[in-house]
Amino acid sequence: MATAISLSRRTLLKTGAGAAALPLVHIRSAAAAGKLAIGLWDHWVPAGNEAMRKVVGAWADKNKVEVSIDFITSVGNKNLLTIAAEAQAKTGHDVQAFPTWEIQNNRQTLEPVDDIVGPLLKQYGTINPVAEYLAKIDGHWMAVPSSSGTQYKPSCARISTFKQAGLDVQAIYPAQSEHVPESDQWTWDKLLELAPAAQKAGLAFGLGLGQTTDSVDFVGALFRSYGAELVNAAGEITVKSDAVAQALEYMVKLAKYLPPDVYSYDDASNNRALISGKSALIFNPPSAWAVAKRDNPTVAVDCWTFPSPAGPKGRFVPFLPYFWGVWSFSKNKSAAKELLAHLCQREQVETLSTAVDGYDIPPFLSMADFKVWSEVGPPLGTVYNYPVRPFHNATPSIAASPAPPDIAVQIYNRATMTTMVAKLTQGGQKMSDVLAWAQDELEGFAR
Numbered sequence: 001m002a003t004a005i006s007l008s009r010r011t012l013l014k015t016g017a018g019a020a021a022l023p024l025v026h027i028r029s030a031a032a033a034g035k036l037a038i039g040l041w042d043h044w045v046p047a048g049n050e051a052m053r054k055v056v057g058a059w060a061d062k063n064k065v066e067v068s069i070d071f072i073t074s075v076g077n078k079n080l081l082t083i084a085a086e087a088q089a090k091t092g093h094d095v096q097a098f099p100t101w102e103i104q105n106n107r108q109t110l111e112p113v114d115d116i117v118g119p120l121l122k123q124y125g126t127i128n129p130v131a132e133y134l135a136k137i138d139g140h141w142m143a144v145p146s147s148s149g150t151q152y153k154p155s156c157a158r159i160s161t162f163k164q165a166g167l168d169v170q171a172i173y174p175a176q177s178e179h180v181p182e183s184d185q186w187t188w189d190k191l192l193e194l195a196p197a198a199q200k201a202g203l204a205f206g207l208g209l210g211q212t213t214d215s216v217d218f219v220g221a222l223f224r225s226y227g228a229e230l231v232n233a234a235g236e237i238t239v240k241s242d243a244v245a246q247a248l249e250y251m252v253k254l255a256k257y258l259p260p261d262v263y264s265y266d267d268a269s270n271n272r273a274l275i276s277g278k279s280a281l282i283f284n285p286p287s288a289w290a291v292a293k294r295d296n297p298t299v300a301v302d303c304w305t306f307p308s309p310a311g312p313k314g315r316f317v318p319f320l321p322y323f324w325g326v327w328s329f330s331k332n333k334s335a336a337k338e339l340l341a342h343l344c345q346r347e348q349v350e351t352l353s354t355a356v357d358g359y360d361i362p363p364f365l366s367m368a369d370f371k372v373w374s375e376v377g378p379p380l381g382t383v384y385n386y387p388v389r390p391f392h393n394a395t396p397s398i399a400a401s402p403a404p405p406d407i408a409v410q411i412y413n414r415a416t417m418t419t420m421v422a423k424l425t426q427g428g429q430k431m432s433d434v435l436a437w438a439q440d441e442l443e444g445f446a447r
Helices: 009-020 047-063 075-089 114-124 129-135 159-164 181-185 188-200 213-225 242-255 260-264 269-275 287-295 333-343 346-355 405-413 416-425 431-446
Strands: 025-027 034-041 065-072 095-098 144-152 155-158 281-283 303-306 314-326 394-397
Touching: 034 047, 034 075, 034 144, 034 333, 047 065, 047 333, 047 346, 065 075, 065 333, 075 095, 095 144, 095 333, 114 144, 114 333, 129 144, 129 314, 129 394, 144 346, 155 159, 159 188, 188 242, 213 242, 213 281, 213 314, 213 394, 213 416, 242 416, 242 431, 260 269, 269 281, 269 287, 287 303, 314 333, 333 346, 405 431, 416 431
Parallel strands: 034 065, 034 095, 314 394
Antiparallel strands: 025 065, 095 314, 144 314, 155 281, 155 303
16 A cells, blocks of 8 residues: 655665665667666566566667666565655656555656657547546646556456356356446445355455555445545545445445454455455455466466446446656656657557556556457456456546545545444444544545
8 A cells, every 4th residue: 555654864765775776677788878767666477577678678779778677566665665765865766666646745756747648648548537636736747657557456256156146247247348237236235245145155255444455445446336425526525424424334234244354454365365265255456366376276267357346326446556757856857758658659558468467457448458358367258357348337446536636645545434444343433433533534634
């Protein structure tokens, strides 16, 4: 989860030294016309790093630029520490990969990239609205939406368990471009209907109520599907509403059928639950399924990915984009921007997504037709419905929106929504007390 970090000068210096010590992958040309240092996310799928090396290397050779690449892990927030250290020191990489909220946190030290995104919009059309919400600030694009690391978190269910309970997920979401009317029955009410049987079978749904990203994203999407906004787009606090109360009342009912440890879930807990064969449903990108292919093939062949459940106000699928930014203190802004424009072309985006079994989601909706989602398995077509497609009647969403991003980032990082649920379901507090607590929290965020 992207968390706000306060660092001492000593910590910053140590972090900077640590980042400098990361292994470099040098791509050299005998007639190099310049140098470029880029810090990229260390992909969860190992093949992603090698694919990126090849794509960047081909560009570097053609353009006679010497490029050094650091693949910086997000484990232990190493990437966030590196970003903070470089922003403070005003030195480091020319290009840096930024997780979801970090454009908002670093907008004062980023170079505007309208000259990259503008032509891409003309070339490829509509961009994911969540990416625009996060990276377009005061009318200017402050980072380029990336495919590498960008993910949806839709439903990933055990086919057999759901079929036994009366819901054939392969039939309602087949691996083909058409809307099946029966898919409209996949709602939060249907999920609640199926939850007791899954619990009884020892396959309770692995839906976290902790403080990290996966938990916040799942609850955030549910809130939006109920029209439950803690803060509206105008920045007005709206937590004491019927819609918020309805979303919380639903979670009180659902929590009874979830594993008792969901309050301490981190972002690996749901993955482990699915891979080990102990859960029939999680909300996650295909990484858990991909690991199951290697470690528990019996589970992998029984998995199917499809959109999130719908609520009274629609179907919202959690979306977490990554971005590439150019620091304002970069020593080679021209080469940095040329490289980013190259990486965003359809050919490169498809190459990178294919290398990681479709984990990476392109920012442009016109690129939702890559073959990888049809071709990977087992079972064949298992992640066809991983990207949001027009016939899904679904909206990409990020928790805490549509609040102004400077407030939303605090709601997200403080896990306000999952904390509200925990206070009700684990702490036994009254609804009125939970809403009063949230009101006070939100007033502090809005000051």
